[in-house]
Amino acid sequence: MAERPYIVGNWKMNGTRSMLAEARAIDRSSQRLMKVEVALAPPFTLLHAVHREVEQIGVGAQDCHPGADGAHTGDISASMVSDAGAKFVILGHSERRQDHGETNTLIREKAEAALSAGMRVIMCCGETEAVRDEGKAESFVSRQLKASLPERIESVTDSLTIAYEPIWAIGTGRTPTVEDIEAMHRTIRTLLVDLFGAEEAEEVRILYGGSVNAENAKELLSADEVGGALVGGASLTAESFLGIVIAAA
Ligand code: PEP
Numbered sequence: 001m002a003e004r005p006y007i008v009g010n011w012k013m014n015g016t017r018s019m020l021a022e023a024r025a026i027d028r029s030s031q032r033l034m035k036v037e038v039a040l041a042p043p044f045t046l047l048h049a050v051h052r053e054v055e056q057i058g059v060g061a062q063d064c065h066p067g068a069d070g071a072h073t074g075d076i077s078a079s080m081v082s083d084a085g086a087k088f089v090i091l092g093h094s095e096r097r098q099d100h101g102e103t104n105t106l107i108r109e110k111a112e113a114a115l116s117a118g119m120r121v122i123m124c125c126g127e128t129e130a131v132r133d134e135g136k137a138e139s140f141v142s143r144q145l146k147a148s149l150p151e152r153i154e155s156v157t158d159s160l161t162i163a164y165e166p167i168w169a170i171g172t173g174r175t176p177t178v179e180d181i182e183a184m185h186r187t188i189r190t191l192l193v194d195l196f197g198a199e200e201a202e203e204v205r206i207l208y209g210g211s212v213n214a215e216n217a218k219e220l221l222s223a224d225e226v227g228g229a230l231v232g233g234a235s236l237t238a239e240s241f242l243g244i245v246i247a248a249a
Pocket residue numbers: 010165169170171172209210211212230231232233234
């Protein structure tokens with residue numbers, strides 16, 4: 001397990017103000033677990049409220065527009081989410097790629113906007129089940145990541161986190177084997193070293209995401225090169241999310 005694992009909850013399209021109590025409970029308990037870095041990505045509508053509610057944990061957004069401002073009805077820019085309290089943005093999530101047709105090029109532009117606004121990027125990547133069955137998961141993920149990441153990133157270690165999330169494991173209760181996760185994370189590390197140089201890339205945390213829960217977290221987090229977890233469903237209550245945070249401590 002990484003020295004200070006990073007456990008990030010992605011609330012997706014869940015949560016109204018009644019969920020602020022969960023954020024508060026997660027924050028209070030995380031204060032006692034300094035060995036773990038904990039963060040939440042609530043929906044836009046709760047971003048500022050969660051930011052005001054918590055003291056210890058990080059708060060981030062689930063998306064941002066690549067542009068600075070202007071006539072983009074319904075969109076939210078990087079500087080807006082930063083102003084609302086976001087310290088990072090999750091980008092490249094498979095649900096945005098699928099539901100909104102987001103391409104690698106668009107994701108790269110969004111990443112550039114988020115970095116320019118002074119936020120960290122959690123860049124997601126992952127293969128479909130068909131790609132894995134064909135034995136092409138690692139080459140697919142390498143290509144996807146290379147095309148989604150900005151070419152130049154200042155202070156890569158502080159600005160970038162990768163989340164490997166096999167699409168077939170998201171919300172399904174299925175997870176890859178520890179060996180498969182380790183192989184993929186090694187492939188991602190090699191790519192990061194190629195792109196950004198060993199000194200910076202060695203320290204970038206590579207999270208695993210896909211059906212992580214309190215029961216399987218210890219095993220998944222013990223895999224080589226796994227620097228933490230991106231958690232969907234199990235981040236929606238303080239009880240289930242804290243079970244993962246405790247397993248990481
Ligand atoms: C996710 O979508 O980022 C995710 C990991 O979801 P879940 O934990 O529900 O599989």
